[in-house]
Structures are given as structure tokens and as C-alpha cells.
Amino acid sequence: MALKLSDFAGRLLRADDSETLGRPSHVLAAEAIDAGRAEEAKDLIQAAHDESKSLHDLFCDWVWDMLTRMARRCGEQAMFEMLRESQETWMLRRTWKAFRNMSVKRQVDLTAEVMRAHRCGPKQDGEIGIEEDDEKFSIVMDPCGSGGRMRRGDPVDGTPSRLGPPYEFGVTQEAHWWSWGRKDVPYYCLHCAVNEILPIEWGGRPLWVTEFDADAKKPCRWHFYKRPELIPAHYWTRLGKEKPAKFDA
Secondary structure, three states, rough: OOOOOOOOOOOOEOOOOOHHHOOOHHHHHHHHHOOOOOOHHHHHHHHHHHHHHHHHOOOOOOOOHHHHHHHHHHHHHHHHHHHHHHHHHHOOOOOOHHOOOOOHHHHHHHHHHHHHHOOOOOOOOOOOEEEEOOEEEEEEEEEOHHHHHHHEOOOOOOEOOOOOOOOOOOEEOOOOOOHHOOOOOOOOOHHHHHHHHHHHHHHHOOOEEOOOOOOOOOOOEEEEEEOHHHOHHHHOOOOOOOOOOOOOO
């Protein structure tokens, strides 16, 4: 193999010969380790990480752009209904079914895996914080790899916040029950509110709750409470709902 790596927009880009260019980077990295080529393996591991960035970020930007255009053409309520419908079938439903049958710690393990892959952290390398107290586990994303990155701007790519030009992606123009009762929530970030709304409607409680900060420089947190009765009532009331007096075992 003739490994060829070059810097492209702040990431490692493979430009191998045709016989290896189509092979997965992590597979080549394992082969390099077996052959004792440690530095080559390190480069390939970095390349395997870097090569997911452009597509990941494109899809996040695209979703927020489409939600913005829908809200402006059809109204915010129609946009929310579409977002809800897209989440309440297979996507969040499968999470709801799976999480109800596993421990809270296992839920945190799986979510941490997702958020590492989601390119969280200031270097967009998947770094997250995990905190635990007597009541809950918290996943701290500073920033998360989608809404947080887009709100702040992308220092790796050198692109600005998606709230300004040339993007001008939208935020809620008024407070809605489905936007945590808040105005100026990015349309993209509303899916986190829907992640709470649907489990409350299906089973009386959220699986996790989001601490969304209006200041994009602040981290976002997902809290996983160890027992549903420990979840503060305001996580229901901010969505126009009421915390049940008791929960099913």
C-alpha cells in the first residue's frame, strides 16, 4: 500500500493508489498495527475520524435549513408537526422501546456512544463530559456536534454561526409549548424538545431531559434521572404537561 495523506480543510484526506483508496481506513489501520507500522496506523485512525466530518456536518446544516424554509413558508406550527411526525414513528419509538428495558446506566452508555460519534466537543473529536450525583447522570456537550456547533460556528472549518449570513437559519419567533415555552430556540434544536414530549405522552415521563441554554457559548446537558420520581416537575410544566403522581414500575 502506498499511503498518501494530505491536509484538506483542516483534516487528513487519503489519496492512495486506486487499489487501496476504496478500503476502509480503520481496516487499513488494523493492518498497519499488525505489521508494526505504528505511525501509519495513528494517521489512519485520525483519517478514519476526519473522513466522517463533511457528511455529518452537511446533513445537520441541511436539516436546519429545511426546517427554516418550512417554517417560513408554512408556519412554525406546521414545521413542528412535521418534525414530530418524523420522530414519533420508527426513530424515537425504537429508542423508547429499548430504553424502557435497560438500566439507566446502560442508557447513558449507549447515548455516550452516539454523542462521541456525533463529534461533540470543542475539537469536534467526540469529547463529552459524564457527571453523576445521587439523582442522575449528566452528559455534558460543549458543544454538541450539531446544534451547538451550528450555533457557535465551526472553528475547524472556519465557518461562522448558522444564525447569521450566509446561512440565516431560523429560530422560533414566539414561545410555544413545544419549544419549552421559549422564544428564539433554533428550529434544529426543537427535536430535543420532541425527544421529551413523545415519551411523556407514551409513558408519562421523559427518558432524559435537555438543559438548553440561550447562550450558545454555554454547554448543553442531557440529564438521565435514576428514577422517574426524581425528575423535577418543571420538566413537565415547561412543555405544558403535568408530572404524574406515581409511575408504573
